[in-house]
Amino acid sequence: MxxxxxxxxxxxxxxxxxxxxxxxxxxxxxxxxxxxxxxxxxxxxxxxxxxxxxxxxxxxxxxxxxxxxxxxxxxxxxxxAPKLGVALAITITPAGVAAECIDVYGEVVARTTRPIDRPVHPSQVAAALEEVAAEACAAAGQPARLAVVGAADPVDRETGRLVQLPDAPFLVGELDPAAILAPLEVVVDNDVNWAALAEPALRDFAYLYLGEGLGCAIVNDGEVRRGHAGLTGEIAHLLTTGPDGRAVRFIDLFGELSLRREGTTAIDVDRLLASGSATHEIIGTAVAGVVAAVVALADPQEIVVGGSWGPALLDRIRPAVDRMPRRVPVRAATLTGEPVLDGVRVDALTRLRASMTTH
The missing domain is CATH 1.10.10.10 (Winged helix-like DNA-binding domain superfamily/Winged helix DNA-binding domain)
Structure with missing residues (x-):
């Protein structure tokens, strides 16, 4: 036949x-x-x-x-044809909500931001999200065809809603970006996953985010592994080595070292970086314990360390990792400016072009 x-x-x-x-x-x-x-x-x-x-x-x-x-x-x-529409690339972080309009050629044609208060109020974040999206599109002079959102909170894989977990430093609550930006097609994911996807030319690695919050993205065969509910990589509650060799939850270590922002579980990055060599040694050992758990469960080719303080402590983290039974290369993230937004932009552009060429 x-x-x-x-x-x-x-x-x-x-x-x-x-x-x-x-x-x-x-x-x-x-x-x-x-x-x-x-x-x-x-x-x-x-x-x-x-x-x-x-x-x-x-x-x-x-x-x-x-x-x-x-x-x-x-x-x-x-x-x-002119004004075919743009893609919205949006980030929701403790610093505020930012939206960019990206045209089909990959150019950022508009950008707008809104600061948000601490502690965070979900209603304020929702209002800021709606405002920046509308203002960016108005400045671009084109309608949005879709939106891609990176959020500094866990994201439910099925619904795209933000999830409030215990000890998370950025407690937005159960925000629903897709509902706020309706009727647009909206894709929402955790900020660490977007930062990992922005790393160039890597297919099998773990991206360890060490900043005000703690997170990890597992990338295998070029795909982020999100787990049943989308909560893979929530490392804050992993048991690791604390002061004096005691077992401690990773997030609790920073409380014991007086390195949290007052009244929150957010890590005080400036105070951490200014702390002494002994404190950095303790943190490096604790991070190595987290790396050991990630290696045992995910078997990554290498560990990429990003965030606002992780790369600065690599000289303490690497020797501690080398003492572990299973060694793995550890290096700083390639992208240091706005890695989350970089990842969101790439995905938004890919989806925008697909929407124009397949319909």
Whole structure:
């Protein structure tokens, strides 16, 4: 039996997708240039441009190639239609709520922020989220097609709601970003997962976030492993080695060392970094105990350390890890500026382009 031939509609759909991707990459092309770029005939390229123009996805740019007087026919340049829509890249952190609008070319065309108070009030965060999304889109002059959100709290895998766990330093409560940003398509994930996904060229590793809060992302075969409820990597309650060799929950160690912000479980980063060598030695040993647990359960190729104080204590963490039965390379995160936002941006752009080329 001969294999079934693809339908004409499928062939046209694939051709249109290739045309859109070529215009995303090159910004403007003539029908002849599209034919060469994609490897199709000029009539096929022309028909695709006609279909996409009718759908409002492609437009004549008004630019022309040199032509006439022996130089051939004048060619019309086509590009993506203006104001096709943007993707929202949003972060929710103790510092505030920030939203960026990213266009299909990957450019940030608008950004707005809102500070939030401490202690955090869920109603304030919800209002800030709604406001920054609306203001960013207004500044971009384009509607949002979707939103990707990174939150400094655990995220329920099934619902996308933020989860309030004991001892979490950033207690937003059960915030529901998808409901606030409706009717947009909304993707929500934990900030540490986004930071891990932003690390370049890694497929099997554990990303240890050590800052005001404590977190871990497990990446295997290039995918974040989130667990049944999406709570994989919540390391605060792991038992590790505390002062004088006693077993202690990881989060409680910082209370015993008087390194918490007053009235919260958030780690006082400035005080931690300014503490003495003996304290850093204790913390390094405790982190190594956490690494040992992660290695035993997840078997990562390496440990990547990020956050506001983790990389600064690597000279204490590495020797302690080397004393463990199963050694694993430990290094600082590659991205140090806004790794969470970097991860959110990449995913938002990928989803935006897919929404334009597959519909």
């Amino acid at each position: 001969k294999p079934a031939k693809p339908s004409l509609d499928l062939v046209r759909s694939v051709t249109d997708e290739h045309v859109l991707r070529a215009l995303i990459q090159h910004r403007r092309l003539t029908r002849a240039e599209l034919a060469v770029e994609i490897g199709i005939s000029k009539p096929t390229a022309g028909e695709s441009v006609r279909r996409l123009t009718e759908r409002g996805l492609v437009a004549d740019t008004g630019e022309r190639t040199p032509g006439g007087r022996g130089r051939g026919r004048v060619g019309l340049y086509y590009g993506l």
